[in-house]
Amino acid sequence: xxxxxxxxxxxxxxxxxxxxxxxxxxxxxxxxxxxxxxxxxxxxxxxxxxxxxxxxxxxxxxxxxxxxxxxxxxxxxxxxxxxxxxxxxxxxxxxxxxxxxxxxxxxxxxxxxxxxxxxxxxxxxxxxxxxxxxxxxxxxxxxxxxxxxxxxxxxxxxxxxxxxxxxxxxxxxxxxxxxxxxxxxxxxxxxxxxxxxxxxxxxxxxxxxxxxxxxxxxxxxxxxxxxxxxxxxxxxxxxxxxxxxxxxxxxxxxxxxxxxxxxxxxxxxxxxxxxxxxxxxxxxxxxxxxxxxxxxxxxxxxxxxxxxxxxxxxxxxxxxxxxxxxxxxxxxxxxxxxxxxxxxxxxxxxxxxxxxxxxxxxxxxxxxxxxxxxxxxxxxxxxxxxxxxxxxxxxxxxxxxxxxxxxxxxxxxxxxxxxxxxxxxxxxxxxxxxxxxxxxxxxxxxxxxxxxxxxxxxxxxxxxxxxxxxxxxxxxxxxxxxxxxxxxxxxxxxxxxxxxxxxxxxxxxxxxxxxxxxxxxxxxxxxxxxxxxxxxxxxxxxxxxxxxxxxxxxxxxxxxxxxxxxxxxxx
Numbered sequence: 001x002x003x004x005x006x007x008x009x010x011x012x013x014x015x016x017x018x019x020x021x022x023x024x025x026x027x028x029x030x031x032x033x034x035x036x037x038x039x040x041x042x043x044x045x046x047x048x049x050x051x052x053x054x055x056x057x058x059x060x061x062x063x064x065x066x067x068x069x070x071x072x073x074x075x076x077x078x079x080x081x082x083x084x085x086x087x088x089x090x091x092x093x094x095x096x097x098x099x100x101x102x103x104x105x106x107x108x109x110x111x112x113x114x115x116x117x118x119x120x121x122x123x124x125x126x127x128x129x130x131x132x133x134x135x136x137x138x139x140x141x142x143x144x145x146x147x148x149x150x151x152x153x154x155x156x157x158x159x160x161x162x163x164x165x166x167x168x169x170x171x172x173x174x175x176x177x178x179x180x181x182x183x184x185x186x187x188x189x190x191x192x193x194x195x196x197x198x199x200x201x202x203x204x205x206x207x208x209x210x211x212x213x214x215x216x217x218x219x220x221x222x223x224x225x226x227x228x229x230x231x232x233x234x235x236x237x238x239x240x241x242x243x244x245x246x247x248x249x250x251x252x253x254x255x256x257x258x259x260x261x262x263x264x265x266x267x268x269x270x271x272x273x274x275x276x277x278x279x280x281x282x283x284x285x286x287x288x289x290x291x292x293x294x295x296x297x298x299x300x301x302x303x304x305x306x307x308x309x310x311x312x313x314x315x316x317x318x319x320x321x322x323x324x325x326x327x328x329x330x331x332x333x334x335x336x337x338x339x340x341x342x343x344x345x346x347x348x349x350x351x352x353x354x355x356x357x358x359x360x361x362x363x364x365x366x367x368x369x370x371x372x373x374x375x376x377x378x379x380x381x382x383x384x385x386x387x388x389x390x391x392x393x394x395x396x397x398x399x400x401x402x403x404x405x406x407x408x409x410x411x412x413x414x415x416x417x418x419x420x421x422x423x424x425x426x427x428x429x430x431x432x433x434x435x436x437x438x439x440x441x442x443x444x445x446x447x448x449x450x451x452x453x454x455x456x457x458x459x460x461x462x463x464x465x466x467x468x469x470x471x472x473x474x475x476x477x478x479x480x481x482x483x484x485x486x487x488x489x490x491x492x493x494x495x496x497x498x499x500x501x502x503x504x505x506x507x508x509x510x511x512x513x514x515x516x517x518x519x520x521x522x523x524x525x526x527x528x529x530x531x532x533x534x535x536x537x538x539x540x541x542x543x544x545x546x547x548x549x550x551x552x553x554x555x556x557x558x559x560x561x562x563x564x565x566x567x568x569x570x571x
Contacts, residue, residue: 022128025142029124029149036199036443037117041109047455049109052445055200057452060112061481062499063095063202067112070099072470072489081485082495083505084473084529089303090503093250094119094202108487112202119205123198126212131402133216134225134366143405148397152434153188153335155180159437176441180434187324189387190335192438193394199442204391207251211258212398214243218288222281224265224366241288245295248303253382253391255296260376261369261395262288268365312504314381323386328378337430340374343400346407347371370399385502404431456562457483463559464488464566472532475517477539484535493529518544521554526569533558536565 040052051057062082069081075096077088094115101111127148132141159180166172182191197204217240219225244262247255266285273281316322321331332340351364374396377389408424441447453461461483473491476484480496494500494514500507510529517525518540526534536551551557551567559566 019138021142022138025128025145026124030121032439032443033117033120033124036445037113037120039445041113042449044451047458048451049453049458050449050451052449053195053199053442054448054450055196057450058480059200060202061452061486061496063098063112064108064486065495066090066092067095067098067102068108068487068489069485069491070096070489071102072465073491075099075103079491080505081489081491082499082503083507083510084491084493085510086505091203091207091247091249091251093246094206116199116202116205119202119209120198123205123209123212126209126216127398130212130216130219130398131405133219135402135406136225137406137409140402140405140409143409144398144402147339147401147405147428147431149194150432150435150439151190151193151336151339151397151401152181152432152436152438153190153337154333154434155183155186155188156433156437158183158186159434175444175447176437177447179438179441181438186334187320187326187331188334189320189324190390190393192435192442193390193397194435194439195442197390197394201391203251204253204394207247207254208394210243210250211247211254214240215258215261218262218265219366222265222269222284224269225363237284237288238291241291242295245292246299248296248299251391252304254395256382257369257373257392257395260372264365264369264372268362268368272362312383315379316381316386317379319378319381319389320386338427339397339400339404339431342407342427343370343403346403349407367399367403370396370403374400383502384504388502452481453483453487454562456564458487460484460559460561460564460566461487463561464490467559468533473530474533474535475514475526475529475531476535477537477543478514479539493531515544518546521550523554523571527571531569534567534569536567538563
């Protein structure tokens with residue numbers, strides 16, 4: 001009998017608590033995400049569009065740019081909307097959904113919010129579904145999911161310090177002044193996964209959710225997490241292969257994570273299955289890989305193989321610990337408290353029990369991908385921006401959170417006394433306190449609201465869409481939330497250089513040329529990029545020392561509103 005079956009026997013006396021916790025889990029997150037997405041965008045008293053989350057203010061400008069380009073220019077982009085003359089390479093499906101909603105007549109805010117809201121709820125279900133499929137226990141699934149959503153380090157220690165030092169402690173307790181899972185001065189960089197990834201990174205939320213579901217289907221189809229019936233494939237896994245095959249245009253990090261998971265699961269299954277059935281099971285694993293490859297390889301070839309820069313991948317042992325020149329173990333304790341340690345202990349205990357009792361040894365392979373991915377992100381940087389490794393770290397977090405929950409739950413079951421219960425409660429609070437503070441602060445939208453576009457900028461975007469050709473080319477300043485390329489779908493010569501650097505574009509020459517155009521209104525350079533319109537604003541005037549009259553003396557001013565002057569270029 002499997003180890004998990006032994007555990008299941010022990011929990012039978014308290015099995016009645018499972019359903020209430022499951023109901024609470026879904027009700028809590030449904031309420032949380034519904035409230036957040038309903039109020040995150042608002043128009044202020046001046047007519048500007050504001051957003052109540054800093055990371056959405058930072059990240060969604062990119063998604064607005066892509067979504068509007070697909071809605072107003074072409075649904076399947078060939079040229080990157082981020083940099084002229086470059087092929088499009090990005091997991092775009094979530095933005096295509098918003099583009100289709102825009103084409104159907106929906107206004108901008110609901111067209112982008114609705115898919116993100118729905119996939120937030122899908123993620124809540126997918127995480128529970130995956131953990132329950134893996135551990136075969138509802139309580140562990142709920143507990144592990146809460147540990148995942150409330151990730152954090154020792155930031156709560158500084159939160160308590162701030163409360164004790166504040167003139168009005170209750171005021172700070174109810175209104176946290178900063179993120180306590182993001183304290184750069186204290187070397188805390190593993191930000192709340194809700195604040196930093198799930199809410200702002202639209203592709204992640206969709207890809208992570210669907211990949212969790214796909215992996216859960218594989219678990220059930222191959223019956224990897226149970227003892228009985230493993231000699232036969234009991235369910236159709238075509239939908240899993242379909243979801244995974246589409247993942248290159250949904251979320252590439254999830255596609256890579258799924259490859260690691262399934263490779264390890266397949267090897268473990270084939271090593272420890274009945275030898276007589278090995279060929280049979282190998283055929284099914286091969287079929288899963290074949291269907292996934294038939295769908296994914298053309299997408300990978302078209303959108304990535306010709307655009308990947310070898311500089312993307314870099315050997316960097318230690319990850320942020322190396323960056324901050326601090327001890328690796330100390331870094332992870334400060335950023336994730338005891339979760340990695342509890343997960344490792346739980347894994348070693350499970351492995352020891354499996355080998356000692358000759359139980360389902362293959363089951364130790366089920367949790368191994370979490371540790372492999374954790375090792376990978378601590379050894380290699382997969383994109384130019386070091387922080388982007390957290391998109392893979394989330395996959396380790398799923399396994400680590402589940403194992404930690406299993407260990408704490410099993411501890412209660414084995415030692416049914418007050419001391420053990422107290423220890424488990426203290427440990428649980430230690431694991432989630434910082435994340436809980438930030439998740440609470442996140443829905444206090446009154447504490448952090450930022451203007452994304454002013455009334456003038458929204459009016460100009462509307463004017464451009466009505467009065468200029470959709471395929472026109474524009475030269476504008478490169479601030480990340482520039483209304484022109486964010487809201488109109490028009491092609492900018494160059495957008496925000498932070499995007500271009502982090503996505504591996506070679507943009508230095510174009511950057512030099514754009515600066516020269518702004519300095520001299522150079523007609524030859526304008527012709528080189530076939531620029532139709534130039535927008536001069538205060539940022540351009542300040543950065544380039546440009547005379548406000550230079551462009552007016554050479555080109556036709558077609559629109560002026562606020563600080564913005566729009567010139568039509570004639571050759």
